[in-house]
């Protein structure tokens with residue numbers, strides 16, 4: 442039901458891999474991807490690094506709380522994001538990092554390119570997370586080339602749009618589902634991702650569910666070294682609906698869980714208007730609007 446794709450085969454234009462990507466992109470909107478440049482050991486290191494951060498005392502994490510900076514870099518406390526207006530704010534915590542631009546780059550004035558915030562603890566956080574950020578971007582770009590090929594576009598159709606990507610790496614921490622949680626409380630409520638492609642690593646524990654067309658939910662999980670991919674709203678617009686942005690959620694259960702999505706968003710000025718039309722939709726404007734709707738610290742301003 443959810444295609445499983447060998448990334449090296451996709452890179453080599455193996456017909457079965459290209460067809461699996463076509464099915465994923467135009468059908469369920471999700472796939473798992475394995476045989477990438479990122480090993481399971483690398484992903485485990487990243488997950489444990491986030492875990493150490495999330496286990497710090499709340500008072501220490503407060504120093505990095507993004508509600509204080511108004512950007513989306515640093516720690517997001519439980520209840521700080523509401524992805525579904527009909528549900529309560531999510532009970533997950535998260536930590537966001539983005540592209541590192543040189544101090545004299547004027548793009549840093551824009552909140553989507555704001556400077557990163559790095560915690561002091563664990564001490565290796567900055568080096569582990571920033572190198573994973575760069576490696577994961579490389580993997581995401583290879584996946585996108587395969588997506589382009591699978592829908593009959595040139596393999597490099599998306600390359601130019603990702604020169605200074607608003608790519609955001611997030612560590613999500615879901616504690617076990619709180620006792621007080623009711624029907625409107627979720628680890629992360631039902632939503633579609635905002636950007637083009639999400640490359641998601643998880644600690645292997647269950648929780649993520651994908652909405653089935655026609656109703657119902659499909660559970661999906663991936664051990665470190667295998668990634669879940671899915672497509673976001675900008676990709677659906679850009680491809681004029683051919684590639685699907687599929688809603689998903691985490692209700693949460695007894696198990697604690699960590700997941701690490703890379704939201705591979707294009708450069709601010711990339712036109713993600715439907716290909717082959719003259720409609721203009723600026724990626725940066727779409728993203729800023731969605732952040733304003735969902736980050737509690739931005740929409741309450």
Ligand SMILES: O=C(O)CCC(=O)C(=O)O
Pocket residue numbers: 611613629634641643648649689690691699700702
């Ligand atoms: O934790 C997961 O598996 C999914 C997280 C997610 O959908 C998101 O952060 O957008």
Ligand SMILES: [Fe+2]
Pocket residue numbers: 632633634689
């Ligand atoms: Fe998501």
